[in-house]
Amino acid sequence: MQKTIIKAYGSLASNKDLKPLDIERRSVGQEDVKIEIDYCGVCHSDIHTVRNDWKGSVYPVVPGHEIIGRVTKVGAHVKNYKVGDIVGVGCLVDSCHTCSSCKNNLEQFCENGATFTYNSADKHMPKQQTYGGYSTDIVVDQQFVLKVPENIDAAAAAPLLCAGITTWSPLRHWNVKKGDKVGIVGLGGLGHMGVKFANALGAHVVMITTSPDKGRDAKTLGAHEVLVSKNQEDMAKHRGSFDFILNTIPVGHEMDPYIGLLKIDATMVLVGAVEPLKPFHGGGIIMGRKRIAGSLIGGIKETQEMLDFCGKHNIVSDIELINMEDINKAYDRVTSSDVKYRFVIDMASLKN
Ligand code: NAP
Ligand code: ZN
Numbered sequence: 001m002q003k004t005i006i007k008a009y010g011s012l013a014s015n016k017d018l019k020p021l022d023i024e025r026r027s028v029g030q031e032d033v034k035i036e037i038d039y040c041g042v043c044h045s046d047i048h049t050v051r052n053d054w055k056g057s058v059y060p061v062v063p064g065h066e067i068i069g070r071v072t073k074v075g076a077h078v079k080n081y082k083v084g085d086i087v088g089v090g091c092l093v094d095s096c097h098t099c100s101s102c103k104n105n106l107e108q109f110c111e112n113g114a115t116f117t118y119n120s121a122d123k124h125m126p127k128q129q130t131y132g133g134y135s136t137d138i139v140v141d142q143q144f145v146l147k148v149p150e151n152i153d154a155a156a157a158a159p160l161l162c163a164g165i166t167t168w169s170p171l172r173h174w175n176v177k178k179g180d181k182v183g184i185v186g187l188g189g190l191g192h193m194g195v196k197f198a199n200a201l202g203a204h205v206v207m208i209t210t211s212p213d214k215g216r217d218a219k220t221l222g223a224h225e226v227l228v229s230k231n232q233e234d235m236a237k238h239r240g241s242f243d244f245i246l247n248t249i250p251v252g253h254e255m256d257p258y259i260g261l262l263k264i265d266a267t268m269v270l271v272g273a274v275e276p277l278k279p280f281h282g283g284g285i286i287m288g289r290k291r292i293a294g295s296l297i298g299g300i301k302e303t304q305e306m307l308d309f310c311g312k313h314n315i316v317s318d319i320e321l322i323n324m325e326d327i328n329k330a331y332d333r334v335t336s337s338d339v340k341y342r343f344v345i346d347m348a349s350l351k352n
């Protein structure tokens with residue numbers, strides 16, 4: 001198969017900064033869409049993978065799964081996309097299409113192993129793993145390409161492809177509706193989208209944060225109240241009052257204080273801490289029939305529905321646009337909870 005060499009940014013080891021790399025992309029097959037990348041969001045998962053926090057990273061790691069770009073070529077069997085279309089690619093680039101998860105539009109849970117946009121075994125190029133959106137171009141199976149509404153800003157739409165769907169999917173799955181009291185824990189990339197979506201769905205939104213100085217922003221983003229989790233008195237006032245909590249904390253943490261906030265029969269969904277949690281008291285969930293659940297991004301159909309909702313309601317991310325060479329500084333700011341509220345890389349800076 002004919003391949004092309006393109007420019008990218010990646011890391012060669014868990015303790016190394018990201019730097020310019022040349023990588024290979026496959027040529028465009030019959031089912032493929034080739035995309036010139038304009039913008040790529042910076043997700044905390046990119047950092048976890050570069051730093052091998054979850055183990056299993058294979059180097060070089062080229063992160064990036066919040067991709068927006070323009071179609072530059074399509075394969076013979078591609079029906080829904082043409083050269084020039086603005087499109088998106090999220091966390092998934094392939095799955096088996098035959099298992100029950102795939103048949104139920106849950107490709108993220110493909111029973112034969114979904115192919116993630118980076119650091120997955122690449123079915124087309126067996127000698128390498130998949131490389132993500134910190135690169136000039138990407139070639140993706142048409143079934144994993146998303147249509148981006150034309151009325152929303154392309155750079156600010158990039159984070160919808162991961163932060164957007166990861167918060168939208170649990171809010172929809174647990175049927176968050178008008179009047180529900182919803183807590184969003186952690187005001188970062190995911191959390192700020194959670195606030196926007198919960199507000200748009202009509203919920204009473206409480207931003208639960210460790211950073212009192214983010215309170216004013218939280219309200220601008222759509223929170224009705226701000227609860228500083230370190231303030232015991234305020235935590236006590238909200239005890240037993242939440243219908244639903246979406247927890248985006250990126251590391252293992254004490255769960256008991258958040259469980260205490262839930263009403264009887266209410267659920268807290270974890271999306272951030274993909275690692276051992278600190279022990280929590282069983283009594284906290286037994287007394288009140290409470291539930292703790294998890295959620296992983298969302299399927300392709302649901303991602304398109306989320307993008308269409310964003311087009312209709314004019315919802316995008318609040319971003320700081322950076323150049324590719326500023327990525328290592330951006331990583332330091334994300335890990336110190338100092339992102340407002342998603343970094344997006346202007347990929348023109350890599351091309352030039
Ligand atoms: P982020 O931008 O860094 O935001 C995380 C926020 O959590 C921080 O801004 C901070 O908000 C809060 N926080 C950080 N450390 C904390 C601690 N020790 N205790 C309490 N709060 C803390 O990260 P992100 O990109 O939103 O991603 C969040 C997590 O979700 C990451 O672990 C990421 O890998 C994961 N993720 C999961 C999925 C999925 O499908 N399940 C998808 C994407 C990302 P405050 O300052 O407001 O406290
Ligand atoms: Zn992500």
